[in-house]
Amino acid sequence: MDVKTLCLGVLSMGERSGYEIKKTVEESFHHFFRAGYGSIYPALAELERAGHVAGREVAQEGRPAKRVYGITATGRDLLGRTLVGEEPRHVVRSEFLVLMYFAHLLPAERLAAVLDTMIARFRDGLAADLDHYARTHDQLTAGQRFALGYGRTVVAAALDYLERHRETLLDEVTVSDASGRPQAGDALAAAGD
Template structure:
C-alpha cells in the first residue's frame, strides 16, 4: 500500500485535532525532509476524508477574523489509518534533481560538477542544521518511533554530506 498524503493527515489527526493551516505547518517542518507535498493537496484531501467519513470538521467562530475549520479523526478514520500502518512497507522512491544531474552530468566540465556538489552541500548543511535545531525543540515530545525516523533522516544527510565532501576533494586534487 503506497503511502499518501491522506495517510499522513490521518496520522496527524490521531495525534490531535488540527486546522488545515496547522497540518500544512507540520508538512513544511517535520515532513519536508521525507515526504514531498504541496499546500494545494491538503484541503482537497481533507474534503475527501470528510466525504468518506474519516474526519469531521468543526467550525470555530472567531471574532474579527475568518472562522476556523478544525478537523477531528473519526473512529472509521482511526481504523483506516491502522490498516495503513499494518500494510507492507513499499520500496522507497526518491526524487532528487541533484542525483539526476549527477547521472547525466558526466560530460560537463569539472567546474560545473564542483558547483553542483557545492550547491548540494550547502543545501545539506542547511537541512542538517535545521534538523539539529528542531531536535532541541522536538526531543521531549518525540515518541520512540519518531526518534528513529529523526535519527535515520539525520544519518542519511550526514552520510550524503560526507560523500559530497570526499568527491569535492577528489575533484580539487585532480584539477591541481
C-alpha cells in the same frame, strides 16, 4: 500510502487545519516526506465526505478563519488498518544525482555550483533538524525518534560524502575535459545550428 493516510496520521496527533498539516509535515517529516496543498485539501475533503475526519470553522482574531479537522473513530480505525496493510515503500528521486551521472556534459563552473548548492542545502537541513530535535526530543515517541534519527544519519552521511568527494570529482572532470573530449559548454557555444 497516499496523502489521505498521511493526513489521518497527523490528525491522530491532534486537530489541525490543512495549512497546519502542511506545517507539521514540513517540520517533522522534512527528510522523508512532503505534501502540497494540491494533495492535502482534496484529501481532507474526501476524508470528511467519508466520515473519517470532521471539520469545523474556527474564527481567529488577527488572521483569517480556519477550518480545523479532527480524526473520528472510523478514521482512527482506517489509519490503523492502512498502516498495517500496506507494504513499506521508500523511494528516492534525485535529479541532482542524475546531473552528477552526466557530469561530463556540464561546464566545470556549473558542476561546482551544483555541488555547493547541495552541500549548503544539506548543511542547513541538518542544522534545522538538530534544532527541531533539541526542542522536542523529550516529548517524542520511540518511533518518532527512530524516524528522525534515520533522516539525520542519512543526510549526515550524504553531506560527508559530498564534502569528501567534491574536489576529486571536480579535478577528474576537468582533467578529462582537458584531454580532448569536448565539454557541453563548448558544444553549446559551437551549436549555432
